[in-house]
Amino acid sequence: MRKIRIQEIEGILIGQTENKEAGTGCTVLISKEEMAAEVVSEAIIQAVVSAESAYGYPSAVSMQAIFENDQKSV
Numbered sequence: 001m002r003k004i005r006i007q008e009i010e011g012i013l014i015g016q017t018e019n020k021e022a023g024t025g026c027t028v029l030i031s032k033e034e035m036a037a038e039v040v041s042e043a044i045i046q047a048v049v050s051a052e053s054a055y056g057y058p059s060a061v062s063m064q065a066i067f068e069n070d071q072k073s074v
Contacts, residue, residue: 006029011031011032011033012029012030012031013029013030013031013032014027014028014029014030015027015028015030016028
């Protein structure tokens with residue numbers, strides 16, 4: 001197995017935007033053909049937001065737990 005750059009994969013278009021003032025961004029991958037993909041973000045969320053926010057809003061981790069509990073009751 002060897003490490004490759006995503007740009008080496010034919011048929012994949014990559015877009016990215018960010019709002020530096022808000023400290024947020026988004027990367028999008030578009031395939032000309034059907035494809036399956038997986039994103040593992042739990043570790044990123046826990047590293048970046050590990051507690052309640054400074055403004056008293058629930059953190060992303062807390063919101064994830066709320067959504068998971070809602071799914072169990074459906």
